[in-house]
Amino acid sequence: MTMPISQRPALLTHYQTIDTPFLYVNKPVFINNLQQLRSKIEGLGANLRPHFKTVRALEAAEYLLPTKDAPVTVSTVKEAEALASKGYTDIIYAVGIADTKLPRIAQLQAQGIHARVILDSLEQAKQLNHFCEAHQCSIAALIEIDCDGHRGGIPPEDPKLIEIAQLLETGAADFQGVLTHAGESYQCFEQQALIAAAENEVAAAALAAERIRQAGIACPIVSIGSTPTAQSYQHLDGITEVRAGVYTFFDLVMAGLNVCQLSDIAASVVTSVIGHNHDKNWIFVDAGWMALSADRGTAEQPKDCGYGLVCDTNGQVLTGLQVITVNQEHGIIQATDGNQIDLSLFPVGSRLHILPNHACATASMHAQYHVFDLNNNDYQIWNRIQGW
């Protein structure tokens, strides 16, 4: 439980000097989220390979990654380069590789970084082999497996799986394993459905690895993960590592899936009231889509949270209030439970916190995060790694 900011006068004074809107990180909640998942996954006998795409701040890496050789996942080469600059050495770039990005990967490898790419076609495997031959290097690659029809990858039963593995194994590239992501678990609103998605993710990756090994090819890495399934594994037989990112900050989409509580959400946008519409019973705030993002991830969930739920400055949810509309620098808060808001309780200049639909998207709108540890009377700024 985090102490309320009102009981930390020095931090409160500082908090009030930061102009709104800004991204507030509740550090004890963040640290607890990290510990909970690490403990669960390591307890099931696998490694945790956190996805850096959500936090994307080097100041956060020391909490996310216990050692410099701890495994990490990235969504951009830029993140990999930033982590490498701080000495982190075990990186998977988990977006299908195009050969145009290989020079930067090769550069990382030349620095002694284990920078791995993923691919799901013979075309990419040929490009990778060709690049490695031409540049006298041996870039490590994993084959992306499609476990649920969500996006990329090939099914674990696909004959091309073995062809690609053989092409990499016999070529200049370095075949290292398989990777899958249960992206469809975001649609699982029942616990049994989540458990089934998690089991399916485990089974698909294990099957792919088994088929590759039966073809006489080593498959040292068997990587799976999504935040919803990561909370739901019953076992990790045949799996070497789990990837997840959103669990670091959590958000309303995850709360809607019951994989976290609202109190586990570590990131919120602090906003100021800038006006009212008394006829419509609206509060205007200075957090629009520039601060919140335009993400509407809860729109298709049983509980639609609009553009975010509303808390007071102590993080207490104000029941029934939502950001119902956003423009670039305006948000409109309305009661969606049929009650009227007493607008006099929200004078111009007063502050609210908005819980994000999608932490990755909301964090991406902020070059800096304001990180408060009220339990330890500590405040930090974390700088987001931007670009690609």
Added chain:
Amino acid sequence: MTMPISQRPALLTHYQTIDTPFLYVNKPVFINNLQQLRSKIEGLGANLRPHFKTVRALEAAEYLLPTKDAPVTVSTVKEAEALASKGYTDIIYAVGIADTKLPRIAQLQAQGIHARVILDSLEQAKQLNHFCEAHQCSIAALIEIDCDGHRGGIPPEDPKLIEIAQLLETGAADFQGVLTHAGESYQCFEQQALIAAAENEVAAAALAAERIRQAGIACPIVSIGSTPTAQSYQHLDGITEVRAGVYTFFDLVMAGLNVCQLSDIAASVVTSVIGHNHDKNWIFVDAGWMALSADRGTAEQPKDCGYGLVCDTNGQVLTGLQVITVNQEHGIIQATDGNQIDLSLFPVGSRLHILPNHACATASMHAQYHVFDLNNNDYQIWNRIQGW
């Protein structure tokens, strides 16, 4: 008409070295957009006060603003401070003011900048007067008028209009006029509806100004504007200035309103093909919502463009193709006209351009813009002003 990049070998070589995804600005199209609107508004006898929120790059300001004292609109104090640092002096911060932001406004004013704020309540007017008294300054304010029920402001007939104007006029603040924004014009899909919205915007602002003058108070600034109405005014009687921002880059939402053509869209996201799904006839690209934004502004238009339309590297629209889904760093392109895509035409590593739904939102995802002037063989980087 812009020359195709394939006919500019030196620029093409450079273009190919920029890692995807990135924001590409077609400078001749951008310049033409600026000239067209300026010519129209000045031809109708008013000043143009461009909204800086779309481009937000100081390198663009010299094209947007012909002189250092040319009027400009901003959506954040940060933009105002950046423009002031380059000598621009006539700025309206067009988001309802909270007193917590007044110290930075006062600081600008102390530097000789005409930094104006907007408000729509007695509460804000009292706060402003109080601040000005306490800090011995006189910050200029305009009253926001609600012309169409879109968001903030008070109706031009509202008795509070005169009360607020009198409070400012007799207090320490400096009352300077009225301002409105026809935000509902984004819902006008017929030319007659747009013309009516434009006429209504003119009439509402002129009425508010007239009522204030009848109360014996000077009202030097009568400011209106939105990109759809700015293209649709038949006259500007009683109006001193027009504000607009999206017209600088234009986008698919504006094309859907027929206030621009697709060829007027000056900003696009350059992306690389990173894979295919042959069963689903999908192309995977490296532009997800991090590069495109999650804006779905065309979703409620007659022609829904998904997360963007697809062009080749010469800017030619590939008919029928759309980005149908985005994740953080993945986009999925599909044919939405019932045809099949010949995936062999889009090998891994090849490039496409994505036209944005909403230029403000897409530009906001990029710290830098890559600005090509193919007619003059010129390339620039523009740096986006970030934060608040």
